[in-house]
Amino acid sequence: MKYPQYIGLALTGIIAFGAVGCQDFLDVNQNPNNPESVPPSVLLTSTAISTGFSVGNEIGRITSLLVQHVAGAANQAAAADVYNIRGGLDNQWQGELYAGTLENSQTMIDIAERSNSPAYAGIGKLLKAYNFALTTDLWGDIPYSEALRGLNNLQPRFDRQEDIYKGAEGIQSLDALIKEGLADLAKPSDLMPSGTDDPIYAGDLQKWARMGNTLRLKLANTMSRREPALAATIINEVIAANSAILTNANDFEVPFGGGIGNRNPIYAFGDASNGQRPLDLFLSQRLLDSMAAKNDPRLPIYFTTTRTPVLPTTGGPPAVNVSGTRTTIPGPTAGTFLTFTGLQNGTVAPRPATADRSRYNAFIAGASGDAPIRVLTNTQRLFIMAESALILNTSTGGSSVQGLYQAAIRASMTKAGITDQAVTDYFAANPSVAILRGSTTQRLNQIMTQKWISWVGNGYEAYNDYRRTGFPRLALAQNAEGDDPNVLPKRFVYPASELSGNVVNAPNPAPGTTVPVWWDVD
Incomplete structure (x- = not known):
């Protein structure tokens, strides 16, 4: 489902950003109008779209490199590919998250509660819980219970990730926040979302409730190694109620359009007409090997084929050229073949020619940037x-x-x-x-x-x-650097702006990328 008529509003009127790159971010907090006077309908649109943007933008690029979906061929992508991920995420922390999706969701909740519109408050709480989960999953302990208070508290304390997940004195757990949002969705509401302001579910609160319950499953699963009994209780509760997303048609996916300024951030990063570097990322050899070995039919849907065919040996495994970057699998019809070119993560070997690089296909990025972020x-x-x-x-x-x-x-x-x-x-x-x-x-x-x-x-x-x-088993990137070249990063480091601006509460010393977050017990 696409909503180009208000994606442009969300991404240009509420969210000010330029070309999608490491120096650009969603600056939702710079609205010249008083945010307290913005109707919850406008905040719903902007918060939903910016949530998808955050997942697909720099955070998505770095994590996709770390899990070897893609490899970094040049520039900052190549640096992240070998675990140099310190710095460069101030925009995501300060702009896309705290001054973006999180502040907007809290403002939507506040306005909705004052206007007797729990439908909007409930959606706001679900979006707030999701974006706080994303933040704590990547950084660990974060400002949470004292965050989003504006000028009333410019130096909020850092809450422990364990307390954010489980709750503690004065700290509402993420699961409790979601359940509070689900309860709001069931109440009578003076204002109701609709197809004109809700880019996800067009005002269908039952679908929003299924999104919330799927979020409960996700968070329970995330802490399941650390808190198996609690996780099992939540998971069984959601399964018994049959209340999560049950069909592909009801997936929580954020739509984007095909025009400049409205595009899926994955596409926008690789779109030469948008001033970006289209060849910094392409298919990781690790993923290519895994999918090609099983003739996975999703491979040509996820990534583009390349121009130079390499015919496999009859009856043998998929053919790989001597450089180990080009692989051919059987095509969709008898006698046809599809060739893909990947890149080993961290390699310093010469890059394949431009036309021989497999990049994200339309299913992931859109033919013109119009694919959703799932x-x-x-x-x-x-x-x-x-x-x-x-x-x-x-x-x-x-x-x-x-x-x-x-x-x-x-x-x-x-x-x-x-x-x-x-x-x-x-x-x-x-x-x-x-x-x-x-x-x-x-x-x-x-x-x-x-x-x-x-x-x-x-x-x-x-x-x-x-x-x-710890699955799938991933070999370390070649020529790895970072905090420890022998450890695939376990977290993001805190942005310098937070460490200097909240020196009273920020962790000191701040953990490096080799320190696992609370729920990571491996």
Whole structure:
């Protein structure tokens, strides 16, 4: 579903930003009008769109590099590819999150509560919980309970991530915040969202409630290694109520348009006409090898093919050229072949020619920037249920771990446009993918590897899963640097602006990228 008529409003009237790059950000806090007088309808539009923008912009690029969905060929992408991720995220912390999605969601809540419009307050609380979760997942301890108070507190305390997830004295847990938002959605409301201001669900509060319950699943799953009993309780509660996103059509995905200023940030970063560097990112050899080895039909949907064919040996594995960057798999019809060119993460080898680089395809970025950013999905819900049933012995909802696993892959593939029959045929031809086998650890590896493939385009979620489970197994980037070249970064470092501007409360010494966040026990 596309809403170009107000995406432009959200991205130019409320959110001031230029070309999408590391120096540009969503400056929602610079509205010349009094934000307290902005109607909640306008804030809903801007907060929803900026949430998707944040997930797909710099945060998405760095995390997609770290989980080896893509590789960095030049400039800042190449630096992040070898774990040099210190600095450069002030814009995301200060602009896209605290002065953007978080402040706007809180303002929407405040205005909605004063105008007896709990429908908007409920949506605001769900968006606030999601964006606080994103912030704490990436940085660890963050300003939370004392944040978003404007001039009343310019130096909020840093709350522990454990308290943000579980709650503590004076600290509302993220799950409690979501449940409060869900309760608001069920109340009579003087003002109601509609198709003119709600770019996600066109005012359908039942779908917003399913988004909220899927968010509960996501957060419970995230802390499941640290708090298995609590996580299992929440997961079973949501499954029993059958209240999460149950179909691909109801995915929480943020739409973008095809015009300059309205484009998907993944596309905008690689769009030469928008002043960017279109060749800084392309397909990681790690992902290419994983998908090509199983003839995964999503590969040409996720990434572009390249001009130079490499014919495979008859009956042999996919062909790889001597440099290890070009791979060919069977095409959609007999006798045809598709060639892809990837890049080893961190390599200093010469880059392939421009026309020989596989880059994000239209499903991820849009033919002209009009693809959505997929934030919370039915596929994700099914993978969470499969994993938690395997590890926590939670309810399968009447299915089985095997059934949930296959349903998750099917949901991912059909979302990408593969027919249901083609998925069935793929399972039959690839039992090593379709059937869970071996020990619990081996089956978990299968589940998480397929979930990792499904998350191409959303590196943040794949990064969470990798840190939490250690799957899929990722070799360190070649020529790695960063805080420790032997450790794939476990968190983002705090921006210099926060460390200097909130010196009273900011952690000192601030943790480096090798220090795991609270829920990461591996």
